[in-house]
Amino acid sequence: MKKIKMCQTAKIRDVYKDFLTSRKVRGVSEKTLETYSTHLHAMSKHLDIEQDIADLKKRDLENMIASMRESGLASNTINSYTRTLKTFLSWCNREGYTSLNIPLYKAEETIKETYTDGELKALLKKPDVHKCTFAEFRNWAIINFLLNSGCRAATVRGIQIRDLDLDNGIVYYRHTKNKKAQVIPLCSPMTAILREYLRVRGGGPSDYLFCTESGEQLTENGLRQSIARYNERR
Incomplete structure (x- = not known):
């Protein structure tokens, strides 16, 4: 009699929903939760969130950054997205979904114009x-x-x-x-x-x-x- 193999698959999109639920349980503000959701939607234009999270590779993340740059996104925007993704992947590491993570994208320092x-x-x-x-x-x-x-x-x-x-x-x-x-x-x-x-x-x-x-x-x-x-x- 053949043994049943344990096979755990989970799409990035679905795991992200669990991540949002965990943040909500921890008392994260609605504003932050809204930002997380908005960032995922934006990142989905440059990263396939329908793929299994276990199949996510470093090259996928590199291609995501390259796609964001080619689309003309500001460096500060890319930095915000990678910051959110880093938080998500760190949570995934603790939950055992993946050992992958992403370094923060270095944003160019800009001096904002002040009122005279x-x-x-x-x-x-x-x-x-x-x-x-x-x-x-x-x-x-x-x-x-x-x-x-x-x-x-x-x-x-x-x-x-x-x-x-x-x-x-x-x-x-x-x-x-x-x-x-x-x-x-x-x-x-x-x-x-x-x-x-x-x-x-x-x-x-x-x-x-x-x-x-x-x-x-x-x-x-x-x-x-x-x-x-x-x-x-x-």
């Missing part, structure tokens, strides 16, 4: 409260807040009114990337700006500080577009 003093002055100029919309007044407050604190967009969107302690000049960040609460000092001009903003904004302790005109939480895209339009007009 004149541009910053234009951005920080207070709008006429008797003529401007709530959105413009809110965006002006957000710009000031970002320059005071330097926090991430997701953190700005998550701040609630109760997170402010203007008497002591501090703000509590409860929604941070590492999920650890932080206490950030506010300069006195920023405290004054937030006091005036709150008089216009109104709302209760559990309401979001920087909200839409209907009082709802700003979406990531909504915040990005609002600030972009504000900066372009200024």
Whole structure:
């Protein structure tokens, strides 16, 4: 009687789904999970994710990088994709799917253009409260807040009114990337700006500080577009 041979096959695409589930169980943010999914879709244009992961070879990864470069992807983009793939393959190593991994793609260092003093002055100029919309007044407050604190967009969107302690000049960040609460000092001009903003904004302790005109939480895209339009007009 013939013995049944154990044969474990798994497509890269299916193993990646298990990887995402494992990240979700570990409490990885929805934003990071979304990024992982987006990166897989992008990499699938340069790597066959329908093949068995056990058949994946170093040459496949090299060809993927070459294909990305030939398609005109920026080096920073390739670096982001290989960073995600490295995380995935490291997990696969621990799970016994493969012993293969990939080095990070070296991205070219670029110096981002910064605002001039004149541009910053234009951005920080207070709008006429008797003529401007709530959105413009809110965006002006957000710009000031970002320059005071330097926090991430997701953190700005998550701040609630109760997170402010203007008497002591501090703000509590409860929604941070590492999920650890932080206490950030506010300069006195920023405290004054937030006091005036709150008089216009109104709302209760559990309401979001920087909200839409209907009082709802700003979406990531909504915040990005609002600030972009504000900066372009200024």
